[in-house]
Amino acid sequence: xxxxxxxxxxxxxxxxxxxxxxxxxxxxxxxxxxxxxxxxxxxxxxxxxxxxxxxxxxxxxxxxxxxxxxxxxxxxxxxxxxxxxxxxxxxxxxxxxxxxxxxxxxxxxxxxxxxxxxxxxxxxxxxxxxxxxxxxxxxxxxxxxxxxxxxxxxxxxxxxxxxxxxxxxxxxxxxxxxxxx
Numbered sequence: 777x778x779x780x781x782x783x784x785x786x787x788x789x790x791x792x793x794x795x796x797x798x799x800x801x802x803x804x805x806x807x808x809x810x811x812x813x814x815x816x817x818x819x820x821x822x823x824x825x826x827x828x829x830x831x832x833x834x835x836x837x838x839x840x841x842x843x844x845x846x847x848x849x850x851x852x853x854x855x856x857x858x859x860x861x862x863x864x865x866x867x868x869x870x871x872x873x874x875x876x877x878x879x880x881x882x883x884x885x886x887x888x889x890x891x892x893x894x895x896x897x898x899x900x901x902x903x904x905x906x907x908x909x910x911x912x913x914x915x916x917x918x919x920x921x922x923x924x925x926x927x928x929x930x931x932x933x934x935x936x937x938x939x940x941x942x943x944x945x946x947x948x949x950x951x952x953x954x955x956x957x
Contacts, residue, residue, distance in 0.1 A: 777810055779888075782875040784863050786890035788816070789877060790849070794884075803884065805851070806909070816888060817847040817911045824914075826906040828855075828899045832938030836896015837862055837922050837947070844915035848889040848908055850897075855904025856880035857897040860931050862922070864950075865892035874931050879906075896924055896944075898933050921947040 778791040792803030804810075808818045826835060837860070840846050850859060860876040878900070879885050889895050897906060921944065924931070928950045 777804060777807065779810075779814060782861075782877075782887075784861065784870045784873055784875050784893075785865075785868050787861055787863075787875060787893065788814075788888040790886040790888055792884050792886075805884075805886065806849070811888075817890075819911050820849070820909045822910045822913055824908045824910070825853075826908070828904045828906070828939075829902065830939050831899055831902050831904075832935055833899040833904075834896065834924055834933075834937045834940045834944065836860065836944065837894035837924050838896065839864065839892070839894045839920055840912065840915060840918040841920055842918070844912045844918040845891040846910045846912035847891055848895055848910050849886055850879065850889065850895065850909075851884065851886040851907050852879040852881060853905045853907050854881050855899060855901040857899055857904060857906060858934050859887050859897045860895070860933075861887065861889050862894040862929055862931070863892065864894055864922075868892070872929065874929050876931060894920075894922055898935060898937065900935060922950045923947045926950050 780789040794801040794803045862874045
């Protein structure tokens with residue numbers, strides 16, 4: 777695996793190192809040793825899949841607070857997404873900054889998202905599937921979020937949002953207490 781810097785402290789773009797032949801390719805997508813060598817979280821307790829019927833579906837910006845704050849490793853297994861992360865750690869040198877990238881079923885890249893980051897994505901194709909690996913169990917009482925289009929962050933979403941949950945549509949602005957909800 778190739779770990780690339782995102783410009784956000786502790787977050788990495790992970791590119792599987794493909795071994796290709798006439799059959800296709802083989803690539804490792806998880807290795808405790810490789811993640812551990814970089815000081816990244818190696819404890820994964822839950823995996824989830826998000827299937828999204830329509831292009832323009834937005835999910836985010838979500839995170840969990842302690843005691844269930846979580847690391848996520850996200851990849852797109854079908855279709856394509858614009859994946860965005862946002863550093864909400866007050867003491868971080870990249871606090872308030874964001875990173876976005878295209879994850880799709882062709883590049884097979886993954887995004888390693890540290891504790892204290894909000895995460896969201898926008899589907900760029902119909903019938904898109906996203907796979908998550910998480911370091912903590914889902915805890916609804918610890919679930920939080922900030923608005924996907926909060927001007928405090930200016931995330932440049934590449935397409936219009938066509939489908940969004942009522943919950944995500946009504947997440948608060950960051951400056952209005954987004955980290956407490």
